[in-house]
Amino acid sequence: MAKEQIKVVVCGDDSVGKTSLIACLVKDQYIPNLQDFLPPVTIPRDFSSSPYCPKNSVLVDTTSFDLPLLHRELKSADVIWLVYSDHESYDRVALYWMMMFRSLGVNLPVILCKNKCDSYLEEDQSISANEIRAEDKSSEDTKIEDEEFIPILREFKEIETCIKTSARDKFNVNQAFYLCQRAITHPIAPLFDARVGELKPLTVMALKRIFLLSDKDQDGFLNDEELSVLQKRSFSKTIDIHELEFIKKTLVNLSTSPQEYASYTLFVPGKGITKDGFLVLNKLYSEKGRHETTWGILRAFHYTDSLSISDKVLYPKMDIPDTASVELSPLGYRFLVELFLTFDKDNDGGLNDRELEFLFKTTPGIPKLWSETNFPFSTVVNSQACVTLQGWLAQWTMTTFLDYRTTTEYLVYLGIERDARLALQVTKSRKKRRRNGKLYRAPVTDRKVFNCFVVGKPYSGKSSLLESFVGMSFSESYSPTIKPRIGVNSLELKGSKQYYLILQEFGEQEPAILENVEKMKECDVLCLTYDSSDPESFSCLFDLINQHKYLQELPMVFVALKADLDKQQQRCYIQPDDFTDKLFIDHPLHVSSAWSSSLNELFIKLTEAGLEPAKNTPGLAPDVTKEDIDYWQYALVATSAVGFTSLFTFTFFKFFRSLRSDTS
Structure with a gap:
């Protein structure tokens, strides 16, 4: 720079x-x-x-x-x-x-x-x-x-x-x-090796990437319109028609002359300049001392003198308040939708491995976070295991929430022309309220993404729950979860409002995660699961909550999984319903992977718990408001009045009956 x-x-x-x-x-x-x-x-x-x-x-x-x-x-x-x-x-x-x-x-x-x-x-x-x-x-x-x-x-x-x-x-x-x-x-040294008369490898790599990003219709050619857009982006002016014709003529002459470019296709009439033609054109600029033209193109795509993209562009500084979160903005979603539609070549509504490979060709490859979370099976795929548009947007939503720097980095690599920060939006910090001496999270109004930690005894059904969440069919085979797993999907609540829910299961890391107070602050809602057909399953949750008291500061939802099997009495100091009553939260939801309605009810419940934490935070006895006090006062007065009237009527009736008897 x-x-x-x-x-x-x-x-x-x-x-x-x-x-x-x-x-x-x-x-x-x-x-x-x-x-x-x-x-x-x-x-x-x-x-x-x-x-x-x-x-x-x-x-x-x-x-x-x-x-x-x-x-x-x-x-x-x-x-x-x-x-x-x-x-x-x-x-x-x-x-x-x-x-x-x-x-x-x-x-x-x-x-x-x-x-x-x-x-x-x-x-x-x-x-x-x-x-x-x-x-x-x-x-x-x-x-x-x-x-x-x-x-x-x-x-x-x-x-x-x-x-x-x-x-x-x-x-x-x-x-x-x-x-x-x-x-x-505009130094020539990083671009061109004068000893061999060729563009340097890093220059070739950068120009190939720029060609791919500029080839908007992905047909392998830069047509007149695409060249004009590239010229406008690089030099803030439209390309002169005579200059454009001169470029085409030069490339055609080079292709037809019996020299070093005779075996290359540099330009195809009616289609445009090829990738080789684009590279040769920039090589000519360097040879003729016009390398500032090449630098104008490179710098429009944020390349530095070392032919790398500036870190300030890849990772722009953002002010993220404590307990706030980062989500995609409408601009970010629009860019990602257009990207999906551009690379879905067969128009089947999914990106297959080849299409994904081509899409990420201008980047360092699929994000590391995705590889670590078993993409594409961390989100919604179709019957051919290709990520759908719904799953594509959900995956980027999850990426932005967990590591927004990865999102800004890849938005730049994928060719977003505006400041990557405009594709994101920062939510407000969580606010807290107090009831009966206990602090709890206030209702959320500006968040669309919620992070849910799924916790419970091994073999309770957590992995099946995550798989069901992203639309995968239930499998009877069981393999213990060792590495963390993740699932993300969109949900529609009442009023046609769309939200995203991230479910995380931690495998062997679960004990360490639960002991990490700072990590648990990232949790919007805690999903506590047990196997309703296993009498030893619930005691794990009971011990967990008593061992880590700070978990009771989080909204939580108890879930009795495998509800399609015979329900067993839990061998525990207290039964699930009694324990949730003691915590002043709802009884466990009984869910089965075979009951789609129960699954949908659970996912909505988890999202609502993130939206309204107070209803699902343990230890919050129902708050007695002034309206409640007035209601009971009126009820007491009304009850007293009815009682007095009944007593008076009964006494009067008894007196009248006695009087009548005496008269007789």
Whole structure:
């Protein structure tokens, strides 16, 4: 990426015009009778039209009279502007100056400038090193007008560009300065290997990825519209139709000429530029000294000078308050839906292994979190075991909730054009309330994703529960869960509101997880399972809750699994219904993998427990509100009135009956 400031050291023999070049650049006019040496001059960014130019550039004038100072300046430089003006100073470029740079261990780009060319007023008086080196293979492609540049460019790979200038005529002074800046902002060294005349492997890899991302219809060609979009993204302007036709003509000529590209298909009329054509085009840019074009493309896709994507882009800083969570925004869901539809080539509503491989081709591969959680069987798949759109969105929802940095990283790799943070949204921190001296979580209004830990004795049916949750059929075969497992799916509650529920089972790690108080804070609801057909199963939960008292701070739902089997009396100090009554929460739900309605009821119950924690948090006796007190007062008064009336009626009736008897 661009540096904050670049240091350009202007050096060369005395009287070659170094000071005049600096003064002309700053004042935009030739100034005669200058002093022999100028102090460092700062050039503001506004001076350059390059969007990748640093904030400012420092031009340092030098003199041969103070060699220690010259050496210090060279060692701290970013680029060297080496000036000569006549035959004698030209000879010293190779014999003295380049040897000095090497002896100092200075490995910097050098811009070689022939100054005092007052009679050379042609439009283009610069030539790149790669253009010279490319001449060895194709002399007819390059016209060299000044033979003195050729041998020195071939001998010293440090020299990137040669240019002719005149401070007196203000000729090419700004261009020479721009070349110095370009050597830093658009370095050729990371892109092109001049010794073999080929793009470097990392460059090829980056350009192939950009081609795949730009090929929106995934047909293997960049058509005119896709090229226009790429041009707009890279250079903030539309491509000129004449330039587009010139590019096509160049690639066609290269394909048909009996040279190195004859065996390649670079362009297909009616379809567009191939991947090979895109690579060859960028190779030509490097050979012709137009590598800033390639850098414009690379930087539009966030590549740094090391040909890697910037960490600041992959992992943007986000302010996540304590107890808050991260979810996908509508923009994120829309991007992922479009991605799914683009790569579902057979339109069967699922992504098979080949389609997934192609989708993740622009990334480091399937996320590590997915591999660790048995994707795609951690979410919804179709009958061919291909992840469905519902499962695809659920999987990314889970990824964002558990590790949002993985989501931002992959959104960038997958080609999202906007800031990856816009694809996410941060929920509010959990609030707490107090009832009867006990703190509990307040109702949730802004969350759509809930994290549920499934806990219970081995063989109680936890794994089958997770499999049923993602739509897998029940299997009688049993294998103990060793590694953690996860399942995620979407649910629709009353009012057609959609939520996502993540179920996590921890296998052999369960005891350690339950002892980790910080880890348990990530839990939105605790699903406590036992085998209703096993009389020894519930006692495990009873012991667990009594051992870890802080679990009673979490919303929890008790579940009696395998309800299709004969129910057994639990050999425990207290029975499940009595225990839940003691905790002031609902009795266990009786669930079976064979009863789909009971499963759906459970998953909805778990989601509702995340939405309204108070109803499922142990130890919260029903809160007696003012309305409740008023109701019972009215009921007591009404009952008293009815009782008094009944007593009066009975007494009066008895008195009347007695009186009647006496009269008789």
